[in-house]
Amino acid sequence: MSPASYDHPPLGATAIRPSWGELPGSLRDSITAHLGSAVVTADVQGGGFTPGVAARLGLANDDRVFVKAIPDDHVLSGKYLTEAATSAGLPATAPVPRLRWYGASAGWIVLIFDDLDGRHPDLSPGSADVPAVVTAVSGMGELLTPSPLSDLPSASATRVSLLHGWRELVTCPPVDLGAWERRHLPDLSELETHWARHTEGSALVHGDIRPDNMIISAGEVVFVVDWAQPSRGAAWQDVADLVPHMIMAGHSPAAAEKALIGVQAWDSAPPDVITSYAASFAGYWTRMSRQPAPPSVPNLRGYQRRAAAAAIAWTMYRTGW
Template sequence: MTATSVRPDWSALPAEVRAYAEYRLGSRVTAATTCRAGYTPGLACRLLLEGGHRAFLKGIQQDHPFAPQYVAEVDITPVLPEGVGPQVLWSAAPEHGAGWWLLCLEDLPGGNPVLAPGSADAEATLAAVEQAGKALTPSPLPTAPQITDVVGKWLTGWAQLAETPPGDLDPWAARHLARLADTEQLWQRDAGGETLVHWDLRPDNMMRRADGTVVIIDWTYPHQGAAWIDPVVLIPQLITAGYGPAEAEAAVAHLPMPEAEVLTSFAVGLAGYWENSSRRPNPPGVPFLRAHQARAAAVARAWIAHRTGWN
């Protein structure tokens, strides 16, 4: 997958971090490959160890602005039911990891799934999302906040843009800005629930196993909510991969789905979040995030136009 983040290489880590990791691994690292997909700037390395064993190591300095996401992943990943997420080999808090949060996982060499229509990867991805929804209900983190309490604050992009409409706003969005702002929060009425949701399903947050099954990785948002959240989050990813909006909705129709008005509102909320966020400066070490969000906003606008028929 194309590089989207600037990540540190294994060789650039402080010597004490490398020494601690090798101590926990029980072996010296003989080769390391940095994985540059994703939209956070932390360490993400595939490691080859003496004797031929492999592992995947990720981490970040304790005072980095993105550290809370890694803390959440250290907390969430070990409690996932078997088969839903990657196997955890070990983890470390900064007091043990020389000032770094570290998470060591099984190595998954199959690459990211390609969600093209009719592909085996698309079928395997849908199966993984279905399995996760069942296995994570009820949530293994029962004290996790409801998604409406966190994400509900984020999906207000159209209302924020309506306060001072940008001159370069897409013409379709500009024509319907007031309607979009009025619609973007209706989804919250039916979003409560006891399913642990990933919220950020994308191909680069999934990996193939050798047997062709798909594993969901990067569990960085400790939210619970309705079982339909993750299947709906997958729809714009399928559209990006080549599905038409109607085809993408049909592909997930066997999974939990909300009523039509709620689905439309969630699509509107996602589009507004991406549109508004794409106009902010890139975070340090993540130079391609805003361009990614601008592309995602365009996909979501096409999805909304399909659902609403607004011209």
């Protein structure tokens, strides 16, 4: 089965989030006080997987904002604070929504952004969004080199410690592991380590480049949102992250890579590093998709199964195994 053919909710409908009306009155009151105008419409956004608030709000004064919020004792609240600190440090020229306010409110962490009216990019073959997204992500990497934020963790500290899986799976292979993965487990667990030596760089790496973290505005500008996993490192990482998502959207691995030709960060990355990176994503998603679902996050593991299939296809293509 090809990665694109699994049954799955569409982009933009993967998260289960509270509606505006379900939020505690004290939180709504405090957000309204910060906005300085009453909320008249609230459209919950279903993109992503976290169970936090994500809503586009229309205000009585005709202004519009996008609000994210999560209880301050939630396991993900630190990510929201990281996103706020990162967003606050991005230059005005970056293709991102402006952060208007953030802070603790009524026991919640709240972020208020400019509202973006748009859609998620379509990364399927032939879509005009593909070159637009490639140009936007590569241009963003250039703009954010050197990183405008100084106190970021290195990519080797954050991404390398996260993106792996084969070394765990090889010690106790799951019974449902595919035949190809099982056959190559020792080689994959060795292969997934190599890219770690090539993560160093001075770029601000977004670290979570996916179509649901991008919005194409009515004016066809590609915006990148959700800066919760930033690091300092080599810019090829954000560009290469597009490959498994293009494969998930129906590209062959060869066609997905072809879309990146001409991007300096991609062209200059050593081929064996990219092969190792593909293997590390394949291992990460293969491992994570077998974990129990987090509370109120029903679609994450299914998404990771599809992502694993895409990254495995990418790894097969690059290794020839």
